[in-house]
Amino acid sequence: MPVEITKQFIEDLQQLIGEKNNDSLLVLLEEVHYADIAEVIEELYTEEAIYLIRLLESDVTSEVIAELDEDVREKILRELSSKEIAEEIDELDTDDAADIISELSENQKEEVISHLEDIEHAKEIVELLRYDEDTAGGLMAKELVKVNENWNVLTCVKEMRSQAEEVTRVHSIYVVDDNNKLKGRLSLKDLLTTSTKTAIKDVLIKNVDAVNVNEKAEDVARIMQKYDLEAIPVVDEIGHLVGRITIDDIVDVIKEEAEKDYQMAAGLVDDVEADDSIFELTKARLPWLVLGLFGGLGSVFIMEGYENIMSDPRYGKLFFFTPLIAAMAGNVGVQSSAIVVQGLANDIIKGSLLSRLFKEVSLSLISGTVLGLLVMLFGVIMPSMMDTLLSFTVAISMLCVIIVAALIGTFVPIILDKRGIDPAIATGPFITTSNDIFGIFLFFYIAKLILGF
Amino acid sequence: MPVEITKQFIEDLQQLIGEKNNDSLLVLLEEVHYADIAEVIEELYTEEAIYLIRLLESDVTSEVIAELDEDVREKILRELSSKEIAEEIDELDTDDAADIISELSENQKEEVISHLEDIEHAKEIVELLRYDEDTAGGLMAKELVKVNENWNVLTCVKEMRSQAEEVTRVHSIYVVDDNNKLKGRLSLKDLLTTSTKTAIKDVLIKNVDAVNVNEKAEDVARIMQKYDLEAIPVVDEIGHLVGRITIDDIVDVIKEEAEKDYQMAAGLVDDVEADDSIFELTKARLPWLVLGLFGGLGSVFIMEGYENIMSDPRYGKLFFFTPLIAAMAGNVGVQSSAIVVQGLANDIIKGSLLSRLFKEVSLSLISGTVLGLLVMLFGVIMPSMMDTLLSFTVAISMLCVIIVAALIGTFVPIILDKRGIDPAIATGPFITTSNDIFGIFLFFYIAKLILGF
Structure with missing residues (x-):
């Protein structure tokens, strides 16, 4: 069972490190x-962490290092020699090894690779470094169990035994021809239930799902999720088996995708966490705030155009409603864009643009009417606050603002997506800011039409 | 490879269904x-879908039905007899079977269960129905491969062959004692590389991670992710092995969690999709909009208190800045709450509340100062718009509003979390609405202090 990492545990550890009490x-x-040691290390000072990493066996510390937060890892690797890093890398699967090496400086990369003991392993890592991290090639590992279609089950089991020593988890047994072309797979079940003399050719499962090495990571994630796969073989352009991707790496892709969308919707530029430095957090937060500021100044301009009605007791009250209008425009816009962005991400936006247009307008008409009636009711209850004409004006213009906000929230992401731009950018502050300006513009424009000032 | 589901493909299919051309x-x-057939079926009319389901073999259609969107499945199951549903259920693993049965009405549940052919299977499904769907029990399946610690590898392999027939994917081989108490697991690798005479007792991996049947689904997800597990055994209160959860079910939990947070942040009450009905979408969207409306009306009240300065040419311009102030308060609040909510979800909010308070205030001071300087710069460039005193007033009060908004955005989720309420509720419209009101209140209050009206 997982260990509870308490403050006490960390303090005990720190004391023992201070005492250099290695045995304890x-x-x-x-x-x-x-994974728990990694969590502990993230709580320690860098020197303490280094002390532990030098103390523990590298088959453990290599996994610990792979598990660490990138910032913490960077700090620790900076203190280790290239030879020490190479010793850790030697223990890791190729995919984790390549991920860590790719974070090093160009110089250090070469040095670490030159110190790797297992030449075959080093070659595979170098191969993986070629691929973009957001592709199947960047996700895959070279460790896999493969057998030749011309073998029988007995040869196959023997061969697999030696291969399995190298592979942490056997997911599938891939079958290739003499040219390393992927022909199919064997299920472990078949292996358990078939006679040893059977030819592999006769039991292999053909038409196995595979992805191209250049496939985008998020598409690999979609395929593996859709077909409930726990591992998928990766092939090159001409069908040679070059690696395999396992579901645990895909879980990370899925989480990162979801978090990225969430952060964009919340107006955060980079992938930040609560424990990041103040500088990093500011860098992630300030850009959208500046955009929001410009948006706000834009609405100041619009309102200045109506400065003359401010001192008019009949119309001045309109200015009280600008935050309400801006808020409604923003909220409706965010709702619409969130639904569309999520639909696009899950590939479930179907039907024509016209039917979507019709749906959004109907939706906004319903919501807008309900909300407009509430405003008029408010006018009836509080006649000192707004007379009938004013509440009617606010209700009607709010209805129009809601319709326009919903259309902007829906179609901006769709258009971005069609142009190959991540639609998630058009959520959060982007949509609230543009809807604020449009909303306030429309509000005064319609009020002017109704009230005739 | 996945089939491309084109419009043409669907139309061809519909024509063949219309012609009742079963062979084609x-x-x-x-x-x-x-999974592709499920996607196709979601595009068809219900009668067409039913036609296909009755035509195809139930080993395929059962998986198709399990894969369908809940609404579509509901429509289809309504048209099938209890006997037909039971035939589909008979083909499914216990976890999917229980999920589908739990969606049926009480009457139909009993009828379907009484039609199940495999009594053992039926018993297991009934057992699973007892558990809450958001717990380990609700996620687990009964299909697993288990061996007795007193066997040797040979007996074990034999026994496993027969068990494996029932299990779609062999993840781990669990080892139990004579009382079905979980003692450990065997890795497939060990099985491939150990002599057949070895006693299971001597090769089993002890201290295997397991979860209690009542553990919350999201905690199971966290454990499986942290320890990179592809399957985890589930035990009851006294350690008996009762089922196992596989990573593909956890992927769904992770996705749902992420989508739920995203939707809450976007102000959607229910889990809605772009293709849901107008009624469902309105039901999900309207509540937060009504809240936003009340918030907006609240700020109308606040501003009415300052009606007397409206006609004053020196101060009236303050009203132009209310949407800007509200937007800044909203954006800052959403950023802060998103970071905290995500931190809480990933269990990485560490350190004391005081240090977090200090951090948020520092962050807001930096952002607020930059933004305030931009406002003053704007005043310098556009002196007709705002004189120095006015731009100074806006800058200072905006700075205060940003600090308060950041604190509300940070601490409301933390407080909710401490009280056991999902902190995600305090994102999106909730935080923007409350920050709008606070922001506008503070803005006028500080302006009054500075300008002395």
């Missing part, structure tokens, strides 16, 4: 999972 | 994956 440290951490 | 239909769909 080894006993304390003996049964702790590497 | 069977040929056309022979090689198509059930």
